[in-house]
Amino acid sequence: MPTRYDSIVIGTGQAGPSLAARLAKAGRTTAVVERGRFGGTCVNTGCIPTKTLVASARAIHMARRGDEFGFTTGGPVHVDMARVKARMHAIAGQSSTGVERWMKQTPGVTVYEGHARLTGPRSVNVNGAELEAGEIFLNVGARAVVPDIPGAAAVPLLTNRGIIELDTLPEHLIVVGGSYVGLEFAQMYRRFGSRVTVIERGDRIIPREDDDVSETLLSILQAEGIDVRLSATCLALAPASPGVAVTADCAQGPAVVEGSHVLMAVGRRPNTDDLGLEAAGVATDARGFVVVDDHCRTSVPGIWALGECNGRGAFTHTAYHDFEIVAGALLDGDERRITDRILCYALYTDPPVGRVGMTIREARASGRRVLVGYRPMTKVSRAREMSETQGFMRALVDADTKQLLGAVVFAVGGDEILHSLLDVMYANAPYTTISRAVHVHPTISELIPTMLQDLKPLPA
Numbered sequence: 001m002p003t004r005y006d007s008i009v010i011g012t013g014q015a016g017p018s019l020a021a022r023l024a025k026a027g028r029t030t031a032v033v034e035r036g037r038f039g040g041t042c043v044n045t046g047c048i049p050t051k052t053l054v055a056s057a058r059a060i061h062m063a064r065r066g067d068e069f070g071f072t073t074g075g076p077v078h079v080d081m082a083r084v085k086a087r088m089h090a091i092a093g094q095s096s097t098g099v100e101r102w103m104k105q106t107p108g109v110t111v112y113e114g115h116a117r118l119t120g121p122r123s124v125n126v127n128g129a130e131l132e133a134g135e136i137f138l139n140v141g142a143r144a145v146v147p148d149i150p151g152a153a154a155v156p157l158l159t160n161r162g163i164i165e166l167d168t169l170p171e172h173l174i175v176v177g178g179s180y181v182g183l184e185f186a187q188m189y190r191r192f193g194s195r196v197t198v199i200e201r202g203d204r205i206i207p208r209e210d211d212d213v214s215e216t217l218l219s220i221l222q223a224e225g226i227d228v229r230l231s232a233t234c235l236a237l238a239p240a241s242p243g244v245a246v247t248a249d250c251a252q253g254p255a256v257v258e259g260s261h262v263l264m265a266v267g268r269r270p271n272t273d274d275l276g277l278e279a280a281g282v283a284t285d286a287r288g289f290v291v292v293d294d295h296c297r298t299s300v301p302g303i304w305a306l307g308e309c310n311g312r313g314a315f316t317h318t319a320y321h322d323f324e325i326v327a328g329a330l331l332d333g334d335e336r337r338i339t340d341r342i343l344c345y346a347l348y349t350d351p352p353v354g355r356v357g358m359t360i361r362e363a364r365a366s367g368r369r370v371l372v373g374y375r376p377m378t379k380v381s382r383a384r385e386m387s388e389t390q391g392f393m394r395a396l397v398d399a400d401t402k403q404l405l406g407a408v409v410f411a412v413g414g415d416e417i418l419h420s421l422l423d424v425m426y427a428n429a430p431y432t433t434i435s436r437a438v439h440v441h442p443t444i445s446e447l448i449p450t451m452l453q454d455l456k457p458l459p460a
C-alpha cells in the first residue's frame, strides 16, 4: 500500500526545503526526498564551498602583495591545502547539516533518503517505498557535463564535485572550459600555488559577456600566471606520467598539454534522466530540462519543477525565486512569475564581475537608442586607495524611456555594488534616480551617479 501525503518534494536544493517547510506549516503532510547531501549543489559543491575557497585564495593573494601595502611576511607565503579545505568543509558542512536538521525536525515533514523516481503522475518510488500525493515538486538540480571524448574513462577527471574534495594541491591543473565555474577554480588554484592552464574552445573566455569584459579578465588571469589557450577544443585525454595528457585542437601552442589534474567545467545537465518523468508524462526539452510555464507548472497538472532542472535559471537566487513563485501561488494568493525577474549574477573572480540586465550586444540587438556610461577603476579614488584599480563599470540606458537596460560592475565589491542599479531597475524608475542621488564618499558606488551624469550614445 502506498503511503499517502498531500505533497512530495524531490530534492533539497535551493527551493525544496523552503517549500516543504511552508507546505507543512500550511497543514499539508509533506514527504521530502533527498538522495545525496542535504542542501544540494550550492551548499555542498557549488556556491558556498567555492566562495569559501575564493576568500582563502584572496587572503593568500593579499598576503603576497605585502610590498605594495607596506608589510613583509618574513618569507614566502606557505599554503596548507588541508587547512584551506578544512575551513571550507566547516562552513559548507554547517549549512548542509542545518538543512538536514531543519527538514528532519519540521513538524508535518517526513524525510526519505534515497533516489526518487516518478512511477505515475501522482506516485513516487524511493528505495522500494511507494509514495502518493496530489502535488509533486521537482527540485532535482543539475550536475557537471562530462563530455564523451576519447580517453575520458581512462583518466581521473575532476568536476566541481571532485575538486571540492581534493585536499592536496595539484601541481598543474588543466581546466577545460573558460567560463564561470572554470575560471573561479582557475584563479583560486593559481593563487593556492598550482600551475594552471585553461583550455577554452571559443576565441575568448566567458563568451556570454561583452568583449571588453572577456579581454580585461583574460589579462588579469594572464598577469597572475594562468596560461589560457583560446580556440582550443579538448579532443582526447590519456594517462601521462604523472597525471593526464589533454590533446587539444588549438589555433596556437602545442597540441598536447600535460598536467597533474584535469577539471571539466564545460556546462551542466539536469538530473532528469533517471527521474521517471516518462512514467508521469512530464515533458522535457531537447536537453532534458523540464518544460515549465511562467509559474513553474509542468505539462502535467499537479507537478511543478523548480530550480535549475527547469532550465529557466542556473543560480541559487533563481531557484529560491521559483520557491517564492510556487508558494505565492499555492499558499499566499500572490502571483509572481519567472519573467518578473531581471537577469543578475556575479562571477566570483577577483575582482568579481557583477552583471545585471543586458550586455552591449543585447542592447544593440534590441533596436533601442542606447546611451552608455563608463568608468574605469583607475578613475575611482576608493579603488586607487585600495590598490584595486583593475576593471571598470558600465551602465546602459534607454535614451527614450530613461530606463536602465543593464550594467556591469567589474570591480572590487562589484557583486554587492550592482544591487543599487538592480533595485532601480526593479522599481522601474529612470536612471536619474541614481544620477541625482548622493552616495557615501569614498566608495566605489559613489561614482555610479557620476558615471550616469556623463552618458554618451552607444556607437553602432
Ligand SMILES: Cc1cc2nc3c(=O)[nH]c(=O)nc-3n(C[C@H](O)[C@H](O)[C@H](O)COP(=O)(O)OP(=O)(O)OC[C@H]3O[C@@H](n4cnc5c(N)ncnc54)[C@H](O)[C@@H]3O)c2cc1C
Pocket: 010, 011, 012, 013, 014, 015, 016, 033, 034, 035, 036, 037, 038, 039, 040, 041, 042, 043, 045, 046, 047, 048, 050, 051, 114, 115, 116, 117, 139, 140, 141, 142, 160, 181, 271, 274, 275, 306, 307, 308, 309, 313, 314, 315, 316, 317, 319, 348
Ligand atoms: C562550482 C559552482 C559554483 C556555483 N556558484 C554559484 C554562485 O556563486 N551563485 C549562484 O547563484 N549559483 C552558483 N552556482 C549554481 C547553483 O549552485 C545552482 O544553480 C543551485 O544550487 C541550483 O539549485 P537547485 O535547487 O536547482 O538544485 P540543487 O542545489 O542542485 O539541488 C538538487 C538536489 O536534488 C537532489 N536530487 C537529484 N535527483 C534526485 C532524485 N532523483 N531523488 C532524490 N534527490 C534527488 C540532489 O541530491 C540535490 O541535493 C554554482 C554552481 C557550481 C557547480
